Amino acid sequence: QQQVKQSPQSLIVQKGGISIINCAYENTAFDYFPWYQQFPGKGPALLIAIRPDVSEKKEGRFTISFNKSAKQFSLHIMDSQPGDSATYFCAASQGAQKLVFGQGTRLTINP
């Protein structure tokens, strides 16, 4: 019930393309859904986050789509750039400073 399932494990996208990473959860009490980006040798950094009262949130080239009934949320990266190559983690929380992370997606943007 506490798991967050993330797919795909790895993703290769051409420069300028759209990168899409999906996550699914079981615990309907989750109320905060962030996405973190991690570069090699660095800690994760918050990219964008959403709460379940909205279905979509956009910040620059990054968009979270949230489907409460399906218990799914996804990250879309528009106009993907080589600098976006990193590992992306979705996560969820239930009203506490305790994040449950997905397994991560290694994204590679080919120039």
Next chain:
Amino acid sequence: KAGVTQTPRYLIKTRGQQVTLSCSPISGHRSVSWYQQTPGQGLQFLFEYFSETQRNKGNFPGRFSGRQFSNSRSEMNVSTLELGDSALYLCASSLSGTQVGELFFGEGSRLTVL
């Protein structure tokens, strides 16, 4: 503004030993969380401290412990090290008092157990 600082960055221990990792949060942040990152299990929550009190705890054995000092700095300790404890240990700090907010992660302490 300085980020989250973790020390040491790298360390090697042998089975049965113990280790203490240190974390200095961003100035003004009172919440400090610890996560374990491994290739197999991903990022897993260890515990969270706020104002020197453990507020949340993950599903790790009692060999894993932590504490927070009055200046919000935090330490975590792992006793009787096992090979499976080899991991990147990440500390994160947050301003948030009650509702979850952005976590700011350090670069981690990479522990290798031989």
